[in-house]
Amino acid sequence: MTDQFPENHAHEKTRSVTVERELPHPPEKVWRALTTPHFIEDWLMKNDLSPEVGHAFQMSGDWGAVDCTVLEAEPPERLSYSWNAFGLESTVTWELVPIPSGTLLKMEQRGFKPGQGQFYAGARDSWPAHLGNLAAFLDRMD
Template identity: 60%
Template sequence: MTATSTETRSVVVERAFPHPAEKVWRALTQPHLIEEWLMKNDFKPVVGERFEMRADWGAVDCRVLVVEPNRTLSYTWAAYGLETVVTWTLTPMGTGTHLRMEQTGFKPDQQQAYHGAQAGWPQFLAKLERVLAGPA
């Protein structure tokens, strides 16, 4: 199979947390908790709502696409010419939750962003793990 300019790539990171889906969902949707593990933001879990993530290096413009409480959260992720979609999928398992993060839409000429996401998301999820381990 040959690569074409229309092909895109995805970054997928999965983790199992010893916490109920409701607690993981709160960490994904409450602005003060999102700030602790990801970035400053003005997020609201409402489909169609626009929000911004802010970090030292700049800002990410986002728009909420899917909100299924304790199950699925999806939003656009646009910064510096990058236009991707981040989807969080929560699956209850025993006493915990399996969390899958997928960021789709990296174009072939967006190597730096793709590799940045590959390196960055595992670090963000490690921080999320610490937030979940705390009181919430």
């Protein structure tokens, strides 16, 4: 007799949300906007990020908080951190690619499991707006 409800769900596929945006700013400037707490607060939410591998931090909004840990920090090319909240265990990765007009910014949030459609839809709908906020912030930033 086979177990109809296996405990190991490792074979289940996870989904990811990817957003790309060309920004007319150099990667170093985009990196500062992605890694400086008071800048991040302007375009995303309150936080105590420090771009050092192993640094644990929180992002918080009026709806609650996200627990994060820096997984990769390679200025000004790549930043990755865990993004865990309300049962969602995911990873957010930023890649900054220099292009003639500035920076191609790629953001991927991966790790949405089956049954986490609400989290997936929320991320899919909100990250483009957050990147829009980031672009507007970069235009104002010195």
